[in-house]
Every structure is written in C-alpha cells, then in structure tokens.
Amino acid sequence: MKGFFGDFGGMFVPETLVPALEQLEREFNMLKDDPEFKKDLARYSTTYIGRPSPVYYASRMSEEYGVEIYLKREDLNHTGSHKINNTIAQALLTRYMGKKRIIAETGAGQHGVATATVAALFGLDCTVYMGAVDAARQKPNVDRMKLLGAKLELVHDGSKTLKDATNAAMRDWVKNVEDTHYIIGSVIGPHPFPEMVAHFQSVIGREARASFKEMGFLPDAVVACVGGGSNAIGIFKGFLDTSCELYGIEAGGLSDNEGDHAMAIGKGRAGILHGCVTYLVQTADGQVADVHSIAAGLDYPGIGPEHSYLHGTGRVTYDKVRDEDAVFAFRELARREGIVPAVESSHAIAYVLKNKDKFKGRKVLINLSGRGDKDSERDI
C-alpha cells in the first residue's frame, strides 16, 4: 500500500487534508530530482546553512574511553541543529507550491527556530505551536522565534509538550490547508512526510560517508538519538548498504515506568498517531501515554514509521539512555572537547560512553544533531 514501510506508515488524516498531501507528494516527487530545485537547495545549503558539516575526531574523549569517537557536526549548522536541512527544503517546496503561510510544531524549539528562520528568509507568514512546558524549559529558543518574526502559539492541552503541539498544528492545517503548508519537523506524520523529511536529511549521511571515504575507512558503528528520528534516519541513509552497526537511542528518561520515559520502540507497541501506523507509547486502553525526557526534542510518544520498520528488519538496534547519563555526557563533551552538545544529542554520546566495553578499540560515528546553547542556561 502507498506510503507504507512494511506494516508501518500510511496517511491517517482527516479527509480534508488528502488533496493537500497528494499535492505535496506530487510536487515533492517532481522537484526532488529537478535540476533547478536541486541547485537552489544546494546553494542555500552551502551559503546559508554552512554545509557540508565536518566529521571531527574527538581525540581526548577517544583516549579517555578507549573508543575512536567521530562526531558529525550538525551542531555547526546555521540555527544550531540538523532541523534546518529539512526546513530550508520544505520552505522552497512551499514557494514552488505557491503557498504563503507555514506552520510548525516544536519540542526543543530547534525545529521552531529553523522554521521561523526560513520564514524570514523567504518572506512567508509563520506560526509555530509549542507546548507550554517545552516553552518554559527552552526559553532561549522561544525568544529567538519571536525575534525572527514568527507567531508563537503556546499549547496548554494534554501534557503541554510536543504531541500536543502536533495536535494543535494539525488542527490549524485542517482549517487553513488552502494557503498553508505544514512543515513537519521529523520523519513522522502522514505520507509523504516520513519519506520526504528522510530524503532532505539524508544529506547528513551522504556527507559523513564522503568524509570517511576520504579517510580511507568506514566506521564500525553509527549512533544517533531518536525523537521522531530525523537526524537518525538522515545519518543512517549513508550507511544502510554497508556492514556498519546502526544504533538509534531513545529517551530512557527516569525509569521504565509509564510516564517516566519516551521509548516508543523500547516500551511501546504498534498504534496509529498523527497520520501513521508506528510504535507508540500507549496505555492498555489505546490512549497515548504521557512520556518524559529531559530532552524536549525526544519527549514524543511515537517514532517515525521507517524506524518501526527498520526495527522489525533488525538492521538498526534501538536502545535507551537515561536522563542522568545524557546529562553526564553533556558535561563530559563540554569539558573534554570544548563542545556543548544539545541534550538530545547527548543521549547518543552517552550510549557510547556507557557501552565503552562493547565499542572498545572500534570506530564509532556519533551524530551530533545539535548544539546545547539552548540547554546550557538550564540547570542540568
């Protein structure tokens, strides 16, 4: 069936949105290989985002932990994370589709900032939905979005986090679909979003692969944190056809108890949320459960459907890291390498540090999906 990855995916949305999603699918399929579009995107990638981002060998960490640690530096992108790769591309698409307004949901605020940024860049009207709890813990990004001219709508429903912001953005889209494009910020949502966002994020993996090619070897393992899973899919796409081990790290939060974590694969089961069949943290009764992560960008009960599929095939191993281990890694990278990582990305780093025996003497590539300026004001 169209838009499925095995048993996962689909287009589970109100009927009103179907024409818009079909238009998006058509335009995306047409434009993704269109020379003009590709040239535009490449130009913005180099001159605006600052791509390609380097792969950095973290020698002090490597020595300390006995693992060869390489970092893909998405934290060096304009606006501070991988989210900009996707928003620039979707904003260009919006322009090609002739729509004037964009909306977005945001958890950590990185996707909101990236969307507000491209709205300013292309002169589009922009509204960003953010849970009230997330807005309080990611204040620097709230201020940035306002500075960039976006309208910020705080969401007070439910757990006041990313899933509630997503509900609010979906409602807005249903009402305003004629002139509005919804820039979903991860490989989640209805078809074609999971496939499209993965395509726009695959630049991470392609560049990383090229960097390793220059070095003359491949990593033994690639590790990325997983919220919706866009930075993870982005880097995995460069290595799926190799023998590299791939690891997606979910937010283990405080404990395995319901409400204490955000492990869609680790503790969830298949369900339908925000447009697709995928693994979902839910109650026995089929309600979406409360989730928790110290990282606002990982605090989401679902995961992209392609990850659910990759889990089933066994190509990618999904595992967890607790809040406290992520905080340890956050500080550790700052002190040993002079790099403050996003607390989201710190989950991927922590996984390697915690499992240093497993990775001993091996080459491990970690996707540093973003920088931690937004987190360094927090008491973590």
Add this chain to the structure above:
Amino acid sequence: MRGIYIVGNYPDRESFVKCFDAVISAGYEFVEIGVPFSEPVADGPVIASAVQEALGSGVKAGDVLAGLKTLSKGKAKLYVMTYANIIYNYGIKKFSDDFKDVLSGLIIPDVPNMLHSYFYDQGFEIPLIPFVTPESREEDIKKAAVMQGDFIYFIGIRGITGGSVDLSSPEISERIQQIKAFTDKKIVMGFGIKDKTDADKALKVADGFVVGTAAVKLQKNSAEYSEFVKSLL
C-alpha cells in the same frame, strides 16, 4: 436522518445513558457514540475538553465499547465515532466481529476514504462512513458515492468540530447537488449545527444532520440536554 453525537460515558456512565435515552425517546434516527481518544485532532475545544475530562476521570474506551451492547436503542441506528488508534488497539478484525450486530457503521475522522481498504482488507465488516468535504475533488466525490456505509458524511466547514457553518452559502447547496448527481446515498451534514434554525436549514439542502458540540455542552445536565435535543426536531 437526524442524529446526535454523544461523548461515551461522559461525564459518567449514568448521565451518559440518560442523555442517550433522551435522544432515543425524542425520536432521532441515529446516535453517534464518541469513544474517547486522548488525541482528538479533528475536534474543537468543546468536544476535545469533554474527552480529556472523561479520560481524566477514568473513563475507559474499552468500557464505552462494552457498554454499547447494553444500550436500548429502539429504532435508532447506532454508529461509533472514534479515532483510528482505538480500533487498531482493540484489534481491527476483533472489533468487527464483536460489534457488527450492534453498529450500522463507523465514523473515523483520521481515516480518509482512500484508507477504508486498510480496514476491509483485514476482514472489517462494519461499513465505514465516507466523508465529503469542501476540499473534495470531483473524483473523490465519485469514489465516495459508491463506497460502503448508508450515508455520506458531509462536512460543511473547513476545519474542526465546533466551528460555525453558513448554511445559506451557495457553495454548500452546490456541493450537495454535485454529490447527489453521483449517488442515491443519504447526505448527512455534520459540524457547526447548533439550533433548530440550523437544523431546518440543513434539512432543506441535505437529507439529515448531526449535532455534536452544541449537545455535548449540555451533557452534564440531562434535563437541559433532553429539552435541547427535543427542540431541534
């Protein structure tokens, strides 16, 4: 086909049953039971907060569903309105087996017409009600016209439940004429009908209506509720 949407077991089982009975004795042709889901993305603030409140006070989707079999529905038809995950979680085939004798159809706002086959392919035998919206293209309407379900759910407004609908707008009657050209199915207007005047107007252009938000607002007060549902007919 006149109908009322009721949030199942809200505010509690007893009040819900009173409201349900009021709708039946008023003489409606159908009732839509809303089975609460935590992420009601197609619902406006009134229904969304009723659902949140119900879930917060311990209402279980499973109990609402189990209770369907014990409702005395008289001559009215019973439909369930809920979100896809509730059915998926129950088990698609199992839901169908358990409720095909009770329900005349299912309305799932996050399952678009083109994905009905996802359910039927897994052995679902209860008809899914197709939607036509202001965005539907002619080819969508033609497809909806021949789908399963004993009516077409016509959403008169862009947006979510609880908005207001301009029932005198030519766009609406044109749309309905357009649907009628392709089908003998009844066309039921949903979303935005709040009083007798609206209901009468809806019946002029369509074959039926369903009232949600305006009734849900009164669901905590079964006496007022009962008056309200009578007043619409």
